[in-house]
Amino acid sequence: MIKCSISDVKQYEGQEVLIKGWLYNKRSSGKIQFLQLRDGSGFIQAIVEKSRVSPELFELCEHLTQESSINVVGRVRSDKRAPSGYEMDVIDVVVNQLTEDYPIALKEHGVEFLMDNRHLWIRTERQSAILRIRHEIIKSAMEFLNNHGFIKADAPIITPATCEGTTDLFEIDYFGESAYLSQTGQLYAEACAMALGKVYTLGPAFRAEKSKTRRHLIEFWMLEPEVAYLEHEGNLELQEKLVSYIVESVLKNRILELKAIGRDISALEEIKIPFERMSYDDAIKTLKNNNFDIEWGDDFGSPEETFLANLYKKPLFITEYPKHCKAFYMQPNPNRPEVVLCDDLLAPEGYGEIIGGSQRIHDYDLMVQRLEEENLPMDIYKWYLDLRKYGSVPHSGFGLGIERTVAWICGLDHIRETIPFPRMLYRVTP
Structure with missing residues (x-):
């Protein structure tokens, strides 16, 4: 397995990689979860398909919270719709810390609140x-x-x-x-x-x-x-x-x-x-x-x-x-x-x-x-x-x-x- 940064995934198309980072955002459409990951070098979307992972892993991903620190193993593939041109299909996820009550939601906040944080x-x-x-x-x-x-x-x-x-x-x-x-x-x-x-x-x-x-x-x-x-x-x-x-x-x-x-x-x-x-x-x-x-x-x-x-x-x-x-x-x-x-x-x-x-x-x-x-x-x-x-x-x-x-x-x-x-x-x- 290859450990790499998000900015370097283009070098490993079709290969399994390990990314250590944080969950930036998440959305779901029933049998598919879309995890947006960040690792400091960039952002990438990781796809979790219920039919391709264990029930335990799919449930774990359902309970991930914003800014939880996680290790994600997945296969890199190109996708022209993605901002970076690449996405990854999730094979495994390990949670380092599950974050609770993260104060900055991905919505509009006042400037003073943002500056305080x-x-x-x-x-x-x-x-x-x-x-x-x-x-x-x-x-x-x-x-x-x-x-x-x-x-x-x-x-x-x-x-x-x-x-x-x-x-x-x-x-x-x-x-x-x-x-x-x-x-x-x-x-x-x-x-x-x-x-x-x-x-x-x-x-x-x-x-x-x-x-x-x-x-x-x-x-x-x-x-x-x-x-x-x-x-x-x-x-x-x-x-x-x-x-x-x-x-x-x-x-x-x-x-x-x-x-x-x-x-x-x-x-x-x-x-x-x-x-x-x-x-x-x-x-x-x-x-x-x-x-x-x-x-x-x-x-x-x-x-x-x-x-x-x-x-x-x-x-x-x-x-x-x-x-x-x-x-x-x-x-x-x-x-x-x-x-x-x-x-x-x-x-x-x-x-x-x-x-x-x-x-x-x-x-x-x-x-x-x-x-x-x-x-x-x-x-x-x-x-x-x-x-x-x-x-x-x-x-x-x-x-x-x-x-x-x-x-x-x-x-x-x-x-x-x-x-x-x-x-x-x-x-x-x-």
Whole structure:
């Protein structure tokens, strides 16, 4: 007998296999029972025919309950009507635990109830499909970077100061001194890039921003590549190649999951490089021409980003924002110092910013000037200034928000479904 996962049953058509999993759902039509199984890798329907199994086994299956853990032996056969293309005819079932009073029925529940039971909600077909797509996004992003000579360099989560120049920090007591949960691994990635050339960090980031919008989490994950000797234009090209690769990988490897959540796959098939580009100046003109109350120098909110992104079917770069809108470390345009060599990459279909990137300041004196302008503590940033003091070179990088990318690729209404256990303004459990 072959022990296999549901995702691999296609390799064993006509053979007997053992699947260890859980009963997701069940229905009966008299002499036939239809068991929907899940094992973490996927879902499959197992058919129990009364005429082909013992009376004891048929009765046992009649009493199986939702989310009971079971081992099922069956013969795999193809079936074009099945979502995965395969079903199995049951030969034997062993019950590991018979579940009682499972709280999440396969019906509509309120969001707060589901969030309170998030540890169980993630077992449903839709939620598990989203989390498998999330895995594919992270795996493919790392695969792309690894294949292009990047080194993974881990950044600390506990830091001595802000990286983004904001006050939205979680302060902690670090043995009698103040420290903070990291907002980004970028500054440390810059140091590693000066040692290793091309690096990326992947880890959690924390923002104490009191936001309740569908796009914000308090704790989220960021992928942050950083490259020595890379300038603004090369940075844009790297971003679009990475995002295109991610989308292609999801379409190739997670098509069943995309179908399970009802995603419009044709919209993702439009994601080909090059992406669309628009300067901040042109974006302001476009918004003003469409009756937005906005002036040059204002930052964009969700309504502005959504409108601009909906002009195109592909992601849109907005480039060269005013200096005062952006972080202290961004390189000014040498021909126009009031704007910086930066970009926000907006996902189509109204999903807004998924990447923020820039060329970094590499001149020591200019970095000192910017720190002073932002009233940031020079002693805390001494190590960061050293990067501009000892062998400084032009360099660039960006941060890709994992959850916002998942929301876009999955076509989700709210970011709370993009991470196993979301942390939001009024939710820190389970």
